[in-house]
Structure formats: structure tokens, C-alpha cells
Amino acid sequence: MTQPLLELDRVSKSFPGQTRGTVVHAVESVSLAVASSETLALVGESGCGKSTTGRLALRLIEATAGHVRFDGADLTTLSPAAMRQQRRAMQIVFQDPYASLNPRLRVADIIAEPLQVHGLYRARGERADRIAELLGMVGLNAEHAARFPHQFSGGQRQRIGIARAIAVGPKLVVADEPVSALDVSVQSQVINLLQDLQEELGIAYLFIAHDLAVVRHIAHRVAVMYLGAIVETAGTESLFGAPHHPYTQALLSAAPIPKPGARQGRIVLGGDVPSPSRRPTGCHFHPRCPIAQAVCRTDPPPLRRVADGHSAACHFAAPFPLG
Amino acid sequence: MIETILELRGLTTSFRTRQGRVRAIDGISFSVPRGGAVGIVGESGSGKSVTALSILRLLPEPAGRIDAGEILFEGRNLVPLPERDMQAVRGSAIGMIFQEPMTSLNPVFRIGDQIAESITLHQGGHQGGHQSGGRAAAHARAIELLRLVGIADPEQRVADFPHQLSGGMRQRVMIAIAIACNPRLLIADEPTTALDVTIQAQVLELLLDLRCRLGIAMLLITHDLGVIAEQVDDVVVMYAGRVVEQADVATLFRAPGHPYTAALLQAMPRMERRTRRLDQIPGAVPSPAAFPAGCRFHPRCPEARAICTTHQPPDFSLAPGHVAACWKHSGYVAR
Numbered sequence: 001m002t003q004p005l006l007e008l009d010r011v012s013k014s015f016p017g018q019t020r021g022t023v024v025h026a027v028e029s030v031s032l033a034v035a036s037s038e039t040l041a042l043v044g045e046s047g048c049g050k051s052t053t054g055r056l057a058l059r060l061i062e063a064t065a066g067h068v069r070f071d072g073a074d075l076t077t078l079s080p081a082a083m084r085q086q087r088r089a090m091q092i093v094f095q096d097p098y099a100s101l102n103p104r105l106r107v108a109d110i111i112a113e114p115l116q117v118h119g120l121y122r123a124r125g126e127r128a129d130r131i132a133e134l135l136g137m138v139g140l141n142a143e144h145a146a147r148f149p150h151q152f153s154g155g156q157r158q159r160i161g162i163a164r165a166i167a168v169g170p171k172l173v174v175a176d177e178p179v180s181a182l183d184v185s186v187q188s189q190v191i192n193l194l195q196d197l198q199e200e201l202g203i204a205y206l207f208i209a210h211d212l213a214v215v216r217h218i219a220h221r222v223a224v225m226y227l228g229a230i231v232e233t234a235g236t237e238s239l240f241g242a243p244h245h246p247y248t249q250a251l252l253s254a255a256p257i258p259k260p261g262a263r264q265g266r267i268v269l270g271g272d273v274p275s276p277s278r279r280p281t282g283c284h285f286h287p288r289c290p291i292a293q294a295v296c297r298t299d300p301p302p303l304r305r306v307a308d309g310h311s312a313a314c315h316f317a318a319p320f321p322l323g
Numbered sequence: 324m325i326e327t328i329l330e331l332r333g334l335t336t337s338f339r340t341r342q343g344r345v346r347a348i349d350g351i352s353f354s355v356p357r358g359g360a361v362g363i364v365g366e367s368g369s370g371k372s373v374t375a376l377s378i379l380r381l382l383p384e385p386a387g388r389i390d391a392g393e394i395l396f397e398g399r400n401l402v403p404l405p406e407r408d409m410q411a412v413r414g415s416a417i418g419m420i421f422q423e424p425m426t427s428l429n430p431v432f433r434i435g436d437q438i439a440e441s442i443t444l445h446q447g448g449h450q451g452g453h454q455s456g457g458r459a460a461a462h463a464r465a466i467e468l469l470r471l472v473g474i475a476d477p478e479q480r481v482a483d484f485p486h487q488l489s490g491g492m493r494q495r496v497m498i499a500i501a502i503a504c505n506p507r508l509l510i511a512d513e514p515t516t517a518l519d520v521t522i523q524a525q526v527l528e529l530l531l532d533l534r535c536r537l538g539i540a541m542l543l544i545t546h547d548l549g550v551i552a553e554q555v556d557d558v559v560v561m562y563a564g565r566v567v568e569q570a571d572v573a574t575l576f577r578a579p580g581h582p583y584t585a586a587l588l589q590a591m592p593r594m595e596r597r598t599r600r601l602d603q604i605p606g607a608v609p610s611p612a613a614f615p616a617g618c619r620f621h622p623r624c625p626e627a628r629a630i631c632t633t634h635q636p637p638d639f640s641l642a643p644g645h646v647a648a649c650w651k652h653s654g655y656v657a658r
Contacts, residue, residue, distance in 0.1 A: 045519035153607035183366035188590040188601035217592035254524035256549030
């Protein structure tokens with residue numbers, strides 16, 4: 001890969017815990033890179049740090065350690081004024097289309113807000129033209145501009161959120177579970193829209209999701225997170241075809257397959273995901289891991305290369321599913 | 324002849340809204356065999372949860388009410404039953420599990436007491452014998468149930484409050500309460516939707532295991548076709564308050580009879596294979612206040628004809644156990 005568009009270099013984020021003196025390690029030494037026009041999916045269960053990673057990438061929250069580079073600039077050291085300039089190129093789409101649109105603003109004002117912040121129109125007519133154009137790009141009509149969010153369905157609201165994100169012509173969009181709240185029949189419309197926009201505009205996506213079927217469909221590469229760290233990363237075909245980390249294998253095996261009789265036996269992990277404030281020693285996954293050995297309890301496994309463009313953080317990484 | 328435990332005949336439920344009375348479900352008919360597993364699949368607004376609430380008579384009255392139809396549970400119609408008798412059915416003959424295990428449990432009571440409450444409420448008088456011995460017996464039974472649903476150290480856990488448990492454990496507690504009085508039917512409304520995928524796998528495995536061991540029939544309500552494919556024998560597909568198709572699970576996925584079912588299966592991204600582009604269903608799910616005339620799917624249907632816009636299709640019987648409410652099957656016998 002040539003110069004990536006976005007690069008996270010050993011980025012960590014910890015928060016003070018609820019009880020005095022405890023520390024929640026939400027994200028720990030995460031490194032990843034996203035190229036232009038590429039979709040990298042961040043996958044994991046609730047509390048694994050995938051959304052925090054997305055916010056760190058946009059510097060919506062400050063990292064405790066590490067560097068975020070975007071388009072050649074180190075965001076972690078940028079002045080607020082320079083950061084504001086940079087934000088034009090990096091936008092976000094949220095999960096909940098009901099909570100992420102101001103209910104008291106008309107659609108036109110919602111979409112125009114980022115344009116206004118970045119001074120991207122001069123005259124009133126220019127603004128209206130751009131709003132109409134953006135609505136068209138996301139499959140809505142110019143007439144929709146005068147309506148309020150409550151007059152739209154969930155899928156249409158998510159289209160409005162996408163129009164707002166692409167209004168300023170970003171190079172990167174962090175999409176945080178953008179289709180999780182949508183019905184199946186509407187979900188495919190929004191997935192297709194995101195793909196079309198990527199093709200047309202060359203936007204890169206950091207796509208945060210828990211639905212593996214959606215990820216397989218939309219992502220070029222995938223990073224799997226567990227308890228704040230990346231445990232495996234690979235090209236989509238390689239990850240789904242030959243998962244190397246026992247957690248990835250269990251995750252793929254746990255997802256129900258919409259094909260009766262297709263299930264060949266499932267790896268059911270015992271226990272729950274531990275709290276990020278009380279992470280197990282060694283490999284964080286070892287208490288739930290079906291193949292854990294003594295070394296896993298003491299030595300954290302580094303992320304190491306197991307195949308071309310494919311890395312896994314496991315002492316016993318192997319390209320065959322367990323069970 | 325397979326014995327039926329639950330049969331719905333033309334069930335119609337409406338709600339009072341600002342737009343007047345609105346029918347959330349409209350003439351629902353299907354049945355659940357004793358010991359069998361039936362799934363209701365549908366999107367938001369399809370009426371699947373209202374169906375469950377109607378069966379249990381848990382509608383928020385008087386805003387919601389059953390307007391027509393019968394709910395036959397073991398041959399007895401539940402619709403005209405007085406609330407007192409209905410309380411005896413709920414929890415003891417029919418167990419229920421809801422989506423959100425945090426809001427379904429009372430935060431200020433220990434989980435053991437909540438399980439014991441459901442036991443004493445339903446069995447205290449006639450099964451346990453003495454009232455004094457009933458308490459200790461119910462406590463022991465609570466521990467036994469926690470063990471049955473796979474909670475480690477049930478003797479300690481029985482004294483926990485809900486907030487001390489993880490989401491998966493809370494759902495296990497809900498299942499323990501649901502099966503506490505040996506129900507013959509379990510109604511599970513999106514039981515794993517709020518859970519992470521590895522925890523969902525645990526809970527689904529548990530439900531399957533309990534059904535096999537205890538012979539409980541299950542009505543599983545979900546939007547997830549993957550869960551349907553792995554958990555049930557027969558499927559009821561709902562759209563906009565009506566049943567559009569019923570089939571055994573293999574037939575439904577192999578040869579869906581209704582264009583909505585077919586479109587839903589096509590629109591789903593798959594984990595097993597990668598498709599270049601997803602098929603999409605145009606438009607959005609209609610709201611109950613504005614259901615279209617005729618077949619309610621017609622504005623989104625690629626196969627819609629003139630008749631679909633004006634006349635509601637009857638259930639055409641495509642094969643034994645397979646019915647689809649679509650005019651394209653008008654060559655078949657209408658049920």
C-alpha cells in the first residue's frame with residue numbers, strides 16, 4: 001500500500017473507571033491504515049472499543065497515547081484551527097437515525113450546517129442548489145428539503161445523515177453501525193447507497209459493525225477487536241475463508257446462517273466478555289479460549305503476520321476453524 | 324394427526340391513535356403443534372409483537388384491544404377469559420421471554436426472589452402443599468432452575484441483583500422464570516436481539532436444549548432470518564399486520580411463495596458468499612395508520628398487477644403446510 005489516507009499508530013485510550021483508582025483501557029495500542037476509496041471494517045462485540053477507535057480516528061476524543069495521521073498530517077498535534085480545516089475531509093455517520101438528526105431543524109438546515117461551518121457557499125441560491133444535489137445523490141428529492149426529520153422513515157433519515165456527511169466532500173467517512181437500526185428490506189438500500197457513493201466519490205470508509213454478513217459484503221479489509229485490541233486483521237476473503245484467531249473463528253461460527261441445515265456445529269464460547277477495567281493478564285481472550293495454554297495466561301501475544309496481508313495476535317494461530 | 328397446542332383464528336387487534344382506531348394485526352391465523360417450534364418473522368410494524376401480546380392478553384388496555392378472532396390454547400379460547408383465569412394461564416401454562424432482559428427484571432429484588440415469586444404465585448396453593456414449606460421449596464427450585472439455564476455457582480448467584488449480571492446472564496434468568504412452572508408453550512419475543520453474537524449463540528443453544536429436554540412448544544418472534552433458519556420447524560411471515568406466507572422452514576428458504584419473502588431473502592447480505600450488489604426492496608415498511616389497499620405489499624412488489632391494488636389476496640395453498648397470500652398463485656386452491 002502506498003501512503004494510506006488514515007493511519008492509526010499504536011493509539012491508546014483509557015478512561016478513569018467508576019471506582020477510584022481503576023482505569024478502563026478502552027483502546028490499547030491499535031494500529032491500522034485505511035487507503036483512499038477503501039473500506040476497512042472494524043468488527044467486535046459491544047465494549048470491544050470499536051466505536052472509541054472510530055472517534056479517535058476523527059479526534060472527536062483525544063488519544064492517551066499514539067498518533068493519528070490523516071492525509072500526511074499528524075492530527076494528534078494539530079492546532080484547533082488547523083484541526084477544524086481538516087474536519088472537512090473527515091466525516092461521520094451515526095447508528096441511530098432518530099437520535100442523530102436535530103428534530104427542530106428542517107432537512108435543508110441539517111444538510112447545510114456543515115456547508116456553513118466550512119463556508120462552502122456564498123449565495124442563498126448556491127446553497128439551495130447544493131442541497132438539492134446532495135438530496136438527489138442519496139436518493140431523496142429536492143421537495144424533502146423543507147420537511148422535518150420526524151416526517152421520514154428510518155431508512156430515509158439515514159439517507160439524510162449520509163447527505164450531511166458527504167456535503168463537505170470528505171475523503172473519509174467513519175460509519176458507526178450505519179445500518180444496524182434498519183429493517184432488512186431497507187438495510188440493503190442503504191448498503192447499496194454507501195457503495196455507490198464510494199464508487200462515485202472515492203470516499204474511504206472506516207466501517208464499524210457487529211453484523212458479519214454486512215461486513216463481508218461491504219468491506220475490503222477487516223480488523224477484529226476484542227477488549228480494546230485488534231486480534232486479527234486481513235483482507236475480507238482471507239479473514240472469512242481462513243480465520244486464524246480462535247476468537248474470530250468463534251465469532252464467525254456464532255453468527256446464525258439463514259439457510260436451514262447449513263449449520264455444521266458451532267463453537268460456543270463460555271462466559272462473558274470481561275470488563276475493560278479488569279482485563280485478564282497475558283492474552284485477554286485466554287479465559288474464554290478453547291485452545292489456551294499456560295503461556296497464554298502470562299504472555300500477551302503480539303500481532304504477527306500469518307499470511308499475505310493477514311495478521312493474528314495468537315500464540316497458536318492456525319488457519320483452520322476449531323471444533 | 325399432530326396435536327395442536329395453540330391456534331389463532333382470524334385474530335384482529337387494534338389500537339386507539341390520533342388517527343382513530345388502527346388495526347395493528349388484521350385476521351391472523353396460524354397454529355403451533357404441541358412440542359413444536361414455530362417462528363414469526365417480520366420487520367418493524369409487521370405486527371409480530373402485537374400478536375404475542377394479544378395471545379398473552381398483555382395489550383395496554385383500553386388503547387389496545389382484540390376486535391375479532393379466537394386464540395385457542397389447548398382447545399380453550401383465551402379471548403373472552405376473565406383476567407383472573409388469564410393470570411393462571413400466563414406464567415404457568417404459557418411462559419414468556421422478552422427482548423430486553425434489563426427492563427423485564429425488577430432492579431430492586433434479588434433474582435432468586437423473582438424466580439421464587441413466579442413459582443409461589445402460580446403453584447403456591449395447590450402444588451407445594453403447605454405455605455411455610457412453599458418458601459423454602461421455591462428457593463431450592465430457583466437454584467435448580469438457575470443451574471438448568473447454565474448459570475455457574477447458582478447458590479451464590481441466587482442472591483444477586485439484576486445489575487450484577489451481564490446481559491446474557493439476565494436473559495438466562497428470564498428463561499429460568501419463564502420455565503419455572505413447567506409451561507407447555509414458551510413465547511419468546513426477540514430473545515437474543517439485544518445480545519452480542521457469541522452470547523446470542525449461548526442463549527439459542529440453551530433454548531434448543533431446554534425444548535428438547537422439557538418438550539416445551541415455542542413461538543419464536545424475530546426479525547432475524549438466520550435465527551429462524553436454525554431454531555424453528557415452521558415459519559409464519561408477517562407483513563403490515565397480515566400473514567403473507569406460512570411454510571416449513573426448509574421450503575420457505577428454498578422456494579418462497581410470496582414475493583415479499585423472496586425479496587427479503589434476496590436483500591440479505593450473506594456470510595457464506597459475497598455478492599457484488601444487494602437486491603433491494605424499494606420504499607419503506609408502511610405504518611399501520613396508512614396500510615395500502617388490496618395486498619399491502621403491492622406498492623413495493625415487483626410482480627404487482629391491477630388486482631393487487633384493490634383486492635386482498637386470500638391464502639392460496641401451494642402444498643400441504645405451505646400457503647401464500649399472493650394473487651400470482653390464483654391457480655391454486657384458496658384456503
